Amino acid sequence: MSGNKAVVYNGVGKVAVKDIGYPDLVLRDGPGVNPLNVGRKCEHGVILKVVTTNICGSDQHMVRGRTTAPEGLVLGHEITGEVIEVGRDVEYIKKGDLVSVPFNIACGRCQMCKEQKTHVCLNVNPDRPGSAYGYVDMGGWVGGQSEYVMVPYADFQLLKFPDKEQAMEKILDLTMLSDIFPTGFHGAYSAGVKSGSTVYVAGAGPVGLAAAHSAQLLGASAVIVGDLNPERLAQARSFGCETIDLSQHDNLGEQIEQILGEPVVDAAVDCVGFEAHGHGHGHTEASATVLNAIMDVTQVGGRLGIPGLYVTGDPGGVDEDAKIGSLKIRFGLGWAKAHTFVTGQTPVMKYHRGLMKMILHGKAQIAKAVNATLISIDEAPNGYADFDKGAAKKFVIDPHGSVRR
Numbered sequence: 117m118s119g120n121k122a123v124v125y126n127g128v129g130k131v132a133v134k135d136i137g138y139p140d141l142v143l144r145d146g147p148g149v150n151p152l153n154v155g156r157k158c159e160h161g162v163i164l165k166v167v168t169t170n171i172c173g174s175d176q177h178m179v180r181g182r183t184t185a186p187e188g189l190v191l192g193h194e195i196t197g198e199v200i201e202v203g204r205d206v207e208y209i210k211k212g213d214l215v216s217v218p219f220n221i222a223c224g225r226c227q228m229c230k231e232q233k234t235h236v237c238l239n240v241n242p243d244r245p246g247s248a249y250g251y252v253d254m255g256g257w258v259g260g261q262s263e264y265v266m267v268p269y270a271d272f273q274l275l276k277f278p279d280k281e282q283a284m285e286k287i288l289d290l291t292m293l294s295d296i297f298p299t300g301f302h303g304a305y306s307a308g309v310k311s312g313s314t315v316y317v318a319g320a321g322p323v324g325l326a327a328a329h330s331a332q333l334l335g336a337s338a339v340i341v342g343d344l345n346p347e348r349l350a351q352a353r354s355f356g357c358e359t360i361d362l363s364q365h366d367n368l369g370e371q372i373e374q375i376l377g378e379p380v381v382d383a384a385v386d387c388v389g390f391e392a393h394g395h396g397h398g399h400t401e402a403s404a405t406v407l408n409a410i411m412d413v414t415q416v417g418g419r420l421g422i423p424g425l426y427v428t429g430d431p432g433g434v435d436e437d438a439k440i441g442s443l444k445i446r447f448g449l450g451w452a453k454a455h456t457f458v459t460g461q462t463p464v465m466k467y468h469r470g471l472m473k474m475i476l477h478g479k480a481q482i483a484k485a486v487n488a489t490l491i492s493i494d495e496a497p498n499g500y501a502d503f504d505k506g507a508a509k510k511f512v513i514d515p516h517g518s519v520r521r
Contacts (some may be wrong), residue, residue, distance in 0.1 A: 121515065122262035123496045125189045128181035131497050136190055139163055139258065139266040141203045147188035149256030159204040161268040164197030166212065167284075168291040169260050171499050171511040173389075174425055178252055179500055182391065182432045185252035189457035192261025192513075193219040196296040197272075198285070200264075206269045214283050215274040216265050216293040216472070218464035221247040221257055224272030231329040234459035240268075246461055253429075261496060263515045265310075272303040275468050282476065287491070287519055288295040288483040289475045291512055292326065294462045297482045298467040299423045300326025300387070304334055305467075306422035306458035307383035311335035316372065316381040316413055318406045320348035320359070322486045323423060324387035328357050329485040332471040333474065342376055344367065344393060351508040355485050366396030366407050383419060384410035389424030390441070403435050411450045419456040426459070455494045490519055 122136045141163070143149065169192050169385040178185040195217040199209055205423040209215070221241075222234035226243065229237050236245035239350065251261020259264065267274065277283035285291055304327050305358035309315055315331045317324050320343035331339045332355075341352040342360040349359040360371045369379035386406045395409070410420055424440055433439035450457065474480040489509040491499050499511035512519075 120262055120264045121278050121493050122190045122259070123192060123493065124186060125178055125185055125191055127187050129179065131191065131500050132181055133494055133496060136258075136262065138500050139264055139408070141266060142424040146256070146258065147186045147190075148252060150242050153255050158266060158268040160270060161203045161266055162199045162206060162208060162217070162270040162274070163201035164195065164267055165200045166195060166197045166263055166265055166267050166515050168196045168261060168287060168293070169513045169515065170194035170291055170296070171261070171496070171503055171513065172232070172295060173323060173511070174251065175389065176500065176504055177425060177427075180504070182430050183252045183427060184429050184431065187302065188251065188403070190259035190262065191250045192259035193251055194247065194291070194428045195260035195267070196291045196294060196295070197265065197266060202270070203467060209276065210276055210516070213274075214280045216277070216290060217260065218273055218275070218331045219248050219295045220461055220464055221249065221255070221268065222273060222465070223269055232466055234465045235463040235465055238365065248461070254431070261493070262512055263493070273465070275472060277467060277472070284520070286475055288488040288512060289480065290472065291488070292482045292486065292510070293468045293472055295464065296326045296469050296486065297330070297480075298464045299323050299462040300329040301467050301471060302462040303327040303385040303387060303421035303423040304330040305381070307385050309334040309383050309418040312337045312374055313382040314338045315340065317341045317387060318409065318410060318499045319343055319387035320345060320352045320379040320386065321387065325352060325486045326482060327385045327387050327421070328352055329355060329424070329482060331399060332356065333465070333480060334490060338376060340372060340381065344399065345506045345508070347506060349506040351449055351487055355481070363397070363399060368395065369413050371411055380413055383421070384414045384418070386410055386424040390426045390452065403434065403438050404445050407443070408446050408449070411446060411453065411455060412415050414453070414455060416453045417501065418453070419458065421458045422457060422464055488512050490514050490521070492517070
């Protein structure tokens with residue numbers, strides 16, 4: 117084989133579908149590849165025929181020009197596929213297996229991996245702990261919005277679906293296991309959501325919707341979702357969430373009090389990140405808005421789950437502080453209220469097997485919650501454009517037409 121269509125970042129606001137060549141079990145030089153990773157041999161890896169790969173809000177940050185991503189970077193870190201080639205050192209994963217790929221790349225050998233902190237693996241990114249496919253400053257591992265992709269450390273990382281036929285019946289749910297379902301679940305779980313909890317989720321994009329559904333699965337008595345986008349709020353209501361239109365209201369506590377009878381919640385989850393806007397009419401970007409708001413409305417002693425992305429370099433930041441990820445956060449408020457903050461990438465492997473079982477046994481309806489919408493790889497540029505406009509959809513790319521319509 118030689119051809120391999122892939123979705124490539126082509127400059128601010130632009131993506132294109134290009135042939136990047138068929139992968140092999142070596143990380144070769146290319147856009148965004150760390151020089152210290154060039155030539156890295158991956159006989160512990162596999163080649164996947166990609167069955168589904170999803171467009172993520174984190175990808176959209178790069179496409180908007182809000183990171184230092186280089187042109188030509190192959191996008192995509194949400195990957196589900198069929199194994200078609202295995203490296204010499206792969207022992208347990210076999211050709212023909214249908215698998216979910218955690219977006220975190222993890223070696224399974226370092227101290228962090230052994231402690232289940234696979235989101236900060238020490239061996240896969242020469243610049244800093246932690247890595248991901250198709251993402252800026254993450255070591256340069258080639259993205260998976262493509263027809264074929266190489267995945268390293270296969271025996272350790274890959275989640276094999278027990279029955280391929282059953283998995284294909286539920287593939288629009290299972291494709292969410294690579295990132296947003298574990299990420300949303302991690303946000304709710306790390307915020308301490310339990311039976312009877314009242315929960316506020318900031319953001320009704322796909323991760324926010326996944327967090328809201330996860331809070332329901334964890335037993336929350338009330339889940340409130342806030343956003344500026346009425347279409348996305350309608351999607352949250354479609355599976356039983358209360359909602360607050362933050363484009364119309366600037367006092368979050370007052371709106372929560374109208375729903376719960378008090379202006380506080382037990383737990384809060386930030387699923388917005390560094391491109392947050394202020395609340396109310398005429399809102400503009402104000403990066404610390406969500407973090408300050410959730411500190412304000414979370415009860416004393418509460419926990420804040422923060423899976424929303426924050427970066428150390430943002431060329432489009434609203435001021436010089438924001439450009440280096442320095443935000444005006446009311447940390448004194450969080451300290452005074454004895455809040456617990458949980459931040460960083462999600463350690464997908466901590467959650468994905470259990471969430472797979474919830475999908476396969478009909479307990480989780482994540483595709484419905486996030487409005488999974490299937491597109492071809494050639495439609496990916498339009499998918500990015502629609503997502504950027506606020507479409508209440510999670511776009512799932514089907515590169516080979518494998519998924520039954």
